[in-house]
Structure formats: C-alpha cells, structure tokens
Amino acid sequence: MVRRVDLKxxxxxxxxxxxxxxxxxxxxxxxxxxxxxxTVAFVTGxxxxxxxxxxxxxxxxxxxxxxxxxTQGIHVIGGLATVPLLLAKLWAAYPKLWQWPPIxxxxxxxxxGFIFLLVAGSLFELSTGILNIAYWYPFPFNxxxxxxxxxxxxxxxxxxxxxxxxxxxxRSAGSAGSVEVAPGLTRRGLFGLVAxxxxxxxxxxxxxxxxxxxxxxxxxxRRPGVGPQGLPVNKTAAAALVNQTALxxxxxxxxTGGSAHELSFSLAELGGLPRRxxxxxxxxxxxxxxxxxxxxxxxxxVLAMAGANRHARVTVESLEPGSRYRTSxxxxxxxxxxxTLLATHLNGAPLALDHGYPCRLIAPNRxxxxxxxxLSRLVIT
Amino acid sequence: MKVVxxxxxxxxxxxxxxxxxxxxxxxxxxxxxxxxxxxVVVHDFLFVPVVLALAALxxxxxxxxxxxxxxxxxIGGTITIVSxxxxxxxxxxxxNPSQLPLDYGRNLLLVLAAIAVVTAVVIAGRALxxxxxxxxxxxxxxxxxxxxxxxxRERSGGAVRTTRGRDRPGG
Numbered sequence: 001m002v003r004r005v006d007l008k009x010x011x012x013x014x015x016x017x018x019x020x021x022x023x024x025x026x027x028x029x030x031x032x033x034x035x036x037x038x039t040v041a042f043v044t045g046x047x048x049x050x051x052x053x054x055x056x057x058x059x060x061x062x063x064x065x066x067x068x069x070x071t072q073g074i075h076v077i078g079g080l081a082t083v084p085l086l087l088a089k090l091w092a093a094y095p096k097l098w099q100w101p102p103i104x105x106x107x108x109x110x111x112x113g114f115i116f117l118l119v120a121g122s123l124f125e126l127s128t129g130i131l132n133i134a135y136w137y138p139f140p141f142n143x144x145x146x147x148x149x150x151x152x153x154x155x156x157x158x159x160x161x162x163x164x165x166x167x168x169x170x171r172s173a174g175s176a177g178s179v180e181v182a183p184g185l186t187r188r189g190l191f192g193l194v195a196x197x198x199x200x201x202x203x204x205x206x207x208x209x210x211x212x213x214x215x216x217x218x219x220x221x222r223r224p225g226v227g228p229q230g231l232p233v234n235k236t237a238a239a240a241l242v243n244q245t246a247l248x249x250x251x252x253x254x255x256t257g258g259s260a261h262e263l264s265f266s267l268a269e270l271g272g273l274p275r276r277x278x279x280x281x282x283x284x285x286x287x288x289x290x291x292x293x294x295x296x297x298x299x300x301x302v303l304a305m306a307g308a309n310r311h312a313r314v315t316v317e318s319l320e321p322g323s324r325y326r327t328s329x330x331x332x333x334x335x336x337x338x339x340t341l342l343a344t345h346l347n348g349a350p351l352a353l354d355h356g357y358p359c360r361l362i363a364p365n366r367x368x369x370x371x372x373x374x375l376s377r378l379v380i381t
Numbered sequence: 382m383k384v385v386x387x388x389x390x391x392x393x394x395x396x397x398x399x400x401x402x403x404x405x406x407x408x409x410x411x412x413x414x415x416x417x418x419x420x421v422v423v424h425d426f427l428f429v430p431v432v433l434a435l436a437a438l439x440x441x442x443x444x445x446x447x448x449x450x451x452x453x454x455x456i457g458g459t460i461t462i463v464s465x466x467x468x469x470x471x472x473x474x475x476x477n478p479s480q481l482p483l484d485y486g487r488n489l490l491l492v493l494a495a496i497a498v499v500t501a502v503v504i505a506g507r508a509l510x511x512x513x514x515x516x517x518x519x520x521x522x523x524x525x526x527x528x529x530x531x532x533x534r535e536r537s538g539g540a541v542r543t544t545r546g547r548d549r550p551g552g
Contacts, residue, residue, distance in 0.1 A: 084459045094429055116421065117394065123420035130463060135472025135480060140412030149400035149408060150417070156393025163386035185448055193452050197459040204460070204492060218488040219464040221472070227479030236477045354477075 023092075026187060028165075028173040030089040030194070035162060037082045038122070042155050044075035048285055049148050051367050054329050062337040065364040069283035072367065073209035076287025077202055079129050084197035086122055088190070111164060114157045121154035133221050133286045208288040222288035228352035231292050234284060234368055235325075237353040242374045245319045251358055253342070257380035260307030267358045270344060273297045278339040284368040294362045296343035299335045299378075308380045315381065316361050319374040328370040330378075334363045342375065432458075445507050453500040457493050464489050 051060055051068060061067070103109045125147060132143045139146070181187045207217030211224045222232045237243050245251070253270060255263040265273075276298055283289040303314065314330040334340055340363040344351060351357040356373030363371065401408045439451055466472065467485040474480050 080463055083463050084455070087459065090424065091429070091432070094425075097425060114390070114394075119424075120417045120421045123424055124417050127420060128416070131466055134466030135474070136466045136469070138471075139416055141409040141416075142407040145404050145407035146401070146409075146413055149397050149404070150413075152393045152397030152400065154397075156390045156395075156397060158390075159386055159393065160390035163383050163390065185451060189448070193455055196452070197456045200456055200460055200492075201463050204464075204488075218483065218492065219460070219467060219485060220483075221467060221481050222479070223482050226482045232479040232482075233477055234480075236474075238476050 023181060024168060024172040026181060026190060027089070027092045028169040029191060030085060030092055031161075031165065032169060032173060034082070034085050034089050035158060037078060037085060038154065038158055041075055041079050041082070041125075042151055044071040044078075045148070045151055047071050048075060048367060049144075052144075052285065052369060054331070059331055059333055060365070062333045062340070062364050062366075065339070066281060066283075067365045068367055069209065069281050069289045069365075072283055072285060073206075073287055073289065076129070076133060077206050077209065079126065080205055081198040081202045083126055083130075083201065084194050086126060088194045090119065114160045117153055118157035118161055121150050121157060124150050125154055135221070211290060220288065221286070222284075222290075224288070224290035228354050229292075229346050229349060231282065231290055231346065231355065232284075232288065233354040234286075235373075237357075237374070240318070240320045240323065240374065242319045242321075243353070245376075246353060246357055246374045253359055253375055254377045255302055255306045255380070256377060258303070258306035258308045258312075260305065263302070263306050267344065270297060270342065270359060274301065276338070276341060278341060278362070280339060280362050280364055282368045282371060283366070289368075293347050294341055294343040295345035295348075296341035296359070296362070298338060299330065299340045299342055299361070299363075300338070302342060302378070303335060303380065306378075306380060312380045315379040316372045316375065317377040317379065318372050319376045325369045325372075328361070328372045330361070330363070334366065337364055339364050445511060446504055449500045449503045449507070453496050457496045460492055460496075461489065 047060075047068070048071065054060075103112065128139065128143060128147055128150075131138065132147070137143065179187050181190055185193075203216060204219040205217055206220075207213035207215065208220035208222045208224065214224045217223060224232065227233050237246055252264045252266055255265075274297065275295055277293060277295045279291060279293055281289045281291045299314075303312070308314070311332050312335075313332070314335055315327050316330055317327045320326045330340070340361075342359050343356075343362045344359050346352070346355050351360060356375070359375045360373040361371055361375060401410060401413060435454065436451075439447060439454065442450055464485060467481060467483075468489055470481060470485065472481055
C-alpha cells in the first residue's frame with residue numbers, strides 16, 4: 001500500500017514539469033548545436049591526441065604555422081562555451097529522467113542505457129577538461145588517457161542518440177519561434193540566453209589564445225605576456241629536475257644516428273653556426289597560446305651536417321630525467337621547415353632557465369609539450 | 382540506414398571502453414567509474430534540484446523583474462561554475478607564477494557585478510518604457526505594480542501553465 005503511494009508520487013514528478021522549456025523544439029535545437037559542438041571537440045581532440053602520440057600516420061604538416069593553435073584553441077575555448085549549452089539541454093530533457101514507468105521494454109532499457117552513457121560522458125568530459133586547464137587534479141586517473149577514451153563513448157552514444165531522435169528533430173526544429181516557453185521567457189529568448197552565457201564564457205577566456213584580447217581574459221588560467229621573458233611557462237626547470245644539468249658548463253648537444261659521424265656542440269659552438277630569427281607561437285594543449293621571437297640554428301642545417309636521410313625521423317631528447325614528455329618526435333615535414341630551430345634566444349635574450357636554457361626546440365604547428373626544452377640529444381632514425 | 386548508425390555508435394562506445402580497460406594503469410577504471418557515474422548523480426540529484434528551488438523563487442518575482450533576473454542568474458551561475466576551479470586556486474604553483482597568475486576571486490566578482498549592473502539597467506529601462514506605454518491605462522498600472530498580464534497565463538499551484546497551445550508533459 002505504502003509502496004503504491006510512493007510510486008504514484010514518483011510518477012507525478014514527471015508531470016509537474018509543465019513549462020514548455022522542456023518541449024521538443026527547445027530540445028531539438030539545443031541538441032543540434034550540442035551535436036555540432038561535440039563533434040568539433042572530438043575532431044580537434046583527435047588532432048591534439050595524435051600530435052602528441054604520433055602513430056606514424058597521417059603526417060601532420062608544418063604549415064600553416066598556427067593550425068594547431070587554432071584547433072586546440074577551438075577545442076578548449078569551444079569546450080568551455082559548450083557548458084551552458086549542455087546544462088540547458090539537460091535541463092530541457094530533465095523531466096524524461098522521471099518518466100514512468102522508467103523502463104517499458106528491453107529496447108527502451110537499452111536506449112536509456114545509452115542516454116546514461118551520453119549524459120555521464122558529456123558531464124565527465126566537460127568537468128575533467130575544466131579541472132585540467134585549472135591544473136587541479138582531484139581525480140585518480142591520468143587526464144589525457146581518461147579524457148581521450150571517454151570521448152569515444154560520448155561520440156558513440158551521441159551517434160545512437162541522433163539516429164533515435166532524428167525524426168523528432170526534423171519534425172520539430174523548423175524554426176526557433178517566439179513562443180513563450182516559460183513565464184516571461186520565449187523560446188528565442190532562451191536560445192539567446194544560452195548564446196549569451198556561452199559568449200560570455202568565451203569572451204573572458206579567449207584572450208589566453210588571441211593575444212590582442214589578453215586583457216579581457218580575466219577568467220583564463222594564462223595571460224599572454226605574463227611569465228619569464230614575457231612568455232608563460234608550463235613546466236619549470238625545478239619541476240623537470242634539470243636545474244643542475246641545464247646550468248652545467250660542460251653541457252653539449254649530441255646529434256647521433258646519421259650517416260656521418262656523431263656530432264656534438266657546446267653552447268658556444270652552436271652559437272657559431274648560421275643563426276636565424278623566427279616568430280613562432282607556443283600553443284599549449286591546455287588551450288592558451290602566445291607568440292614569441294626565437295633565435296637559433298635551423299634543425300635542417302644541423303641534420304644535414306650529420307648526414308641525415310631526407311625522410312629520417314628524429315627523436316628530440318631532453319635533459320629531464322623522467323617524464324612522459326621527456327622526448328618528442330620530429331617528422332620530416334617539421335625538420336625540413338626553415339623555421340624549425342634549435343633555439344638559444346627568446347625575445348632577444350638568452351633563454352630563461354624555465355624556457356629551456358641552454359637550448360630548446362621550436363617548430364611551427366606543434367603542441368607546446370612537443371617543443372622539447374633543455375635539449376640533450378637529437379637521435380636520427 | 383538506422384542499423385549503420387547503431388553499428389557505428391556501438392563500435393565507438395566499444396572502442397572507448399576497450400581503451401579505458403586496456404590502459405587501466407592510466408585510466409584507473411574504478412576511479413574513472415566513480416567520476417563518470419558520480420557526475421550524473423551530482424548533476425541530476427543535487428545540481429538540478431538546487432536550480433529548481435532557485436527557479437521556484439525567481440518565478441515568484443513580479444513579471445517585469447523575472448526575465449532579467451532569470452537571465453542574470455543563468456549567465457552568472459554558468460560563469461561561476463566554469464571559473465570556480467580557478468577561483469579556488471588549487472592549481473596555483475609557488476614555483477611557476479605564470480600559472481593562474483590573476484586574482485580570479487576578484488575578477489569573478491567584477492564579472493558578476495557587471496552582470497548585476499546590466500540587469501538593473503534592463504529592469505529600470507523596462508519599468509520606464511512600460512510606464513510610458515501604458516500611462517493612464519488600468520492594465521498598465523497593474524503591470525507597473527508587477528502583476529501578471531491577465532490574458533497571458535493562469536497560475537495553478539506551484540506550476541505555471543501557459544494558456545495557449547499544448548502543454549507537453551515530459552516523457
């Protein structure tokens with residue numbers, strides 16, 4: 001008896017959401033935008049993943065210089081701007097959580113299971129992403145691995161959701177309309193509100209990637225121009241445990257594995273080679289980016305001296321004793337590029353220790369973690 | 382056609398779970414599952430009920446305040462959620478001052494204050510234009526007193542219903 005009353009109460013919860021905020025057209029439009037936004041995040045995320053974990057294919061080009069800067073900026077800033085959209089969409093769909101009976105058939109149970117994966121995965125991706133760019137790691141897993149694999153679950157569940165709901169979307173998404181969906185709020189007003197919230201989130205963060213808007217980025221984790229030599233630092237020399245080795249006067253850069261004999265340069269010898277100055281950005285995987293002026297020796301000149309094969313792949317090694325990003329791969333498209341340097345100077349002065357003194361790699365269209373600092377060896381394979 | 386979509390979807394989901402399990406040392410499946418399911422629990426049974434309670438308060442406001450206050454709450458709430466990890470500042474690093482270099486608590490308050498100012502201006506502007514438009518009419522005076530437009534809706538219990546069109550219960 002008591003149990004029956006309770007069930008009725010649960011059943012009545014769903015019926016109490018009478019506001020048309022929860023109507024089909026609102027859900028359809030928000031869903032369409034969210035689908036586009038998630039797909040963009042997935043594609044830009046895959047680009048970033050394969051930049052950092054090169055599978056050997058496809059070969060990522062060295063040009064345009066700012067391509068990765070743009071894709072990763074879209075991934076992070078776009079991801080932040082998706083938060084209001086996701087919350088509005090879940091709000092619109094919330095009554096369905098309380099539908100009664102909760103399960104009508106096996107098919108319905110499976111459908112709800114995939115909805116759970118979609119909702120959980122969406123919340124997981126956005127919340128871990130937000131925590132990661134704030135350098136706060138309250139979770140037990142490695143962020144890149146968990147964020148990457150969960151993205152496939154979200155995309156799979158999204159494809160299934162789109163297949164299931166496409167007929168509804170086609171029927172109801174005709175026009176945004178100006179019908180009131182809640183007291184004082186029209187459907188168009190609601191969409192404007194979501195767009196406004198997304199726009200504000202983007203406005204106070206995008207300056208961390210678009211330097212002219214830096215002063216507007218009041219709620220971004222980085223500020224271009226703030227850091228040693230006017231450039232933000234991701235990993236310091238102290239954190240990388242290279243304080244001693246990087247300042248050792250006996251430091252030499254070794255180039256090995258080519259057809260010629262092994263080469264080795266002191267900092268002074270490196271300074272005696274033909275020098276170039278280039279403008280290149282540091283484009284961090286966390287979404288911020290900032291341009292700087294770098295001076296050093298072209299990688300392709302050094303590799304030619306070492307007798308490297310035209311299509312050789314080069315492993316760039318740091319003095320760092322141990323880290324996931326101790327080394328990076330330099331494929332032929334990147335090392336042939338005339339702007340790829342073994343840089344010793346930044347903005348006209350010798351590299352600060354935190355920027356990779358005595359010598360670092362700087363190359364176009366490449367994530368910051370692969371711009372290896374505190375170089376020790378180039379290994380040609 | 383649908384079958385192709387389902388196949389792609391299931392394959393992607395399988396790739397995701399497969400990868401999570403294959404890289405268990407990095408993904409910590411138990412911790413992952415806690416966060417994955419926990420996100421839903423927190424959103425559905427904590428976040429939304431709190432928002433619903435706040436929304437129920439806002440709905441009691443006179444109509445001419447309601448939309449601006451709703452809008453300000455939604456926008457201000459969102460910006461607070463997104464920037465909260467910066468404000469809390471657990472990611473600050475003594476050795477790396479370029480990481481989280483700003484006073485995010487102050488900046489968030491400034492953004493919220495700006496939203497409040499815009500909201501106040503909108504409310505004042507609405508009150509002014511309503512007074513001009515409805516000067517002398519009984520309806521206008523009722524509007525000015527903050528009463529609902531009589532033709533627009535009726536209220537029943539806590540839930541608000543539109544009188545036009547269909548009501549669509551969720552489900």
